[in-house]
Amino acid sequence: MKKLIVFAAVAMLVLPVAAKSKKKEAPKDSLIFTTVVENPVTSIKNQNSSGTCWAYSSLAFLESEVIKKHPEMKDDLDLCESFLVSKTYVDRADKHVRTHGDASFSQGGSFEDAIHCMRVNGLVPEGVMPYPITEYGDSLFNFGFFFPPMEAYLKTVATSNSKKIYPQAWKSAHQAMLDGYFGKCPTEFEYKGKRYTPQSFVRDYLTLDPNDYVSLTSYTHHPFYTSFILEIQDNWRWASSYNLPMEELSRVMYEAVKNGWTFAWGADVSEDGFSRRTGKNKSVAMVPDTKFKAGVGSDQARWTGEKASEKVEIVSANAEKTITQEMRQQAYDNWETTDDHGMQIYGIAKDQWGKEYFMMKNSWGESGPYKGFWYVSQAYAAYKTMNIVINKNAIPADIRQKLGI
Numbered sequence: 513m514k515k516l517i518v519f520a521a522v523a524m525l526v527l528p529v530a531a532k533s534k535k536k537e538a539p540k541d542s543l544i545f546t547t548v549v550e551n552p553v554t555s556i557k558n559q560n561s562s563g564t565c566w567a568y569s570s571l572a573f574l575e576s577e578v579i580k581k582h583p584e585m586k587d588d589l590d591l592c593e594s595f596l597v598s599k600t601y602v603d604r605a606d607k608h609v610r611t612h613g614d615a616s617f618s619q620g621g622s623f624e625d626a627i628h629c630m631r632v633n634g635l636v637p638e639g640v641m642p643y644p645i646t647e648y649g650d651s652l653f654n655f656g657f658f659f660p661p662m663e664a665y666l667k668t669v670a671t672s673n674s675k676k677i678y679p680q681a682w683k684s685a686h687q688a689m690l691d692g693y694f695g696k697c698p699t700e701f702e703y704k705g706k707r708y709t710p711q712s713f714v715r716d717y718l719t720l721d722p723n724d725y726v727s728l729t730s731y732t733h734h735p736f737y738t739s740f741i742l743e744i745q746d747n748w749r750w751a752s753s754y755n756l757p758m759e760e761l762s763r764v765m766y767e768a769v770k771n772g773w774t775f776a777w778g779a780d781v782s783e784d785g786f787s788r789r790t791g792k793n794k795s796v797a798m799v800p801d802t803k804f805k806a807g808v809g810s811d812q813a814r815w816t817g818e819k820a821s822e823k824v825e826i827v828s829a830n831a832e833k834t835i836t837q838e839m840r841q842q843a844y845d846n847w848e849t850t851d852d853h854g855m856q857i858y859g860i861a862k863d864q865w866g867k868e869y870f871m872m873k874n875s876w877g878e879s880g881p882y883k884g885f886w887y888v889s890q891a892y893a894a895y896k897t898m899n900i901v902i903n904k905n906a907i908p909a910d911i912r913q914k915l916g917i
Contacts, residue, residue: 556884558877563619570626634710
């Protein structure tokens with residue numbers, strides 16, 4: 513009896529240890545991340561029902577730029593998306609009308625919109641403009657009722673058969689639409705006991721210089737180490753990007769983050785590897801290495817042209833395709849890589865096999881297992897990056913020299 517009690521006591525001590533040890537073992541198809549480098553970012557925001565990722569991601573990037581200079585501002589820094597979006601839609605409407613509707617007017621935009629706004633109009637902190645509280649009870653952006661009438665109005669103006677239009681009239685009506693939704697953009701405001709204009713806020717409080725920021729991309733239909741206007745619809749300002757070979761663009765991104773910088777990341781997020789769905793690896797972006805085998809046909813197999821009797825399987829959670837410059841170009845030329853979404857890259861992590869990923873801040877609220885943050889494989893970034901906007905001082909010296917900046 514005494515031996516039995518001793519055995520039972522020993523078993524009780526051993527079993528929890530064994531259970532704990534077993535619990536540490538991750539499923540083979542599940543990714544576990546360990547942070548390598550994590551540069552400061554502000555809190556997760558939610559663009560909600562609006563095509564304003566470009567505003568959220570570019571301001572998130574600029575907030576990190578401020579924090580790099582002024583670490584003490586991290587806890588309460590929050591720049592106002594409404595100001596940026598309202599000012600941008602004024603400019604975009606003007607371009608739309610001047611080109612008789614050929615330059616698109618849509619909810620989307622580019623990182624250049626934020627840089628231009630900072631340079632020309634300034635920026636303001638959150639709270640000096642009213643939140644978009646509408647009659648239908650939404651305190652977050654919801655463009656469902658706001659944007660279509662404005663879009664239709666501007667289309668009417670831009671495609672009018674009139675021989676003469678009156679800019680003051682149509683611009684006043686358009687401004688009233690913006691002011692009715694976002695509130696009026698302030699020309700002066702008080703913040704933390706001091707008076708600022710939007711321009712002096714950028715210069716004296718944020719201490720940002722718009723001339724510090726450049727756009728980088730990588731495509732072969734223009735010469736490398738030159739700049740060109742990236743041919744995407746939301747680049748309606750016709751802003752130029754410096755063109756680098758894929759390996760050097762990847763190097764810029766990696767070394768910048770390693771050295772304490774972040775950048776605004778524009779990319780295609782329509783790929784199957786950009787996982788929004790529920791499951792073990794949600795909020796992860798990869799370029800999975802796949803194979804086809806006999807079995808029940810899948811929808812993916814249907815759209816990729818495989819036989820209906822075959823289906824796609826991921827070789828393993830860690831297996832990815834090897835990306836080449838030719839693959840990047842072909843995907844862009846075939847409209848497989850499109851200008852979908854703006855985000856912020858701010859860190860590097862590795863999985864349990866030692867493979868490194870970029871850490872990404874999104875603008876879809878605190879969703880997913882990482883509460884609004886994502887992990888992006890370097891293969892995915894190499895393949896699907898449309899462009900980045902980065903502080904030119906974050907670019908390695910030898911690459912800056914090649915670009916002449």
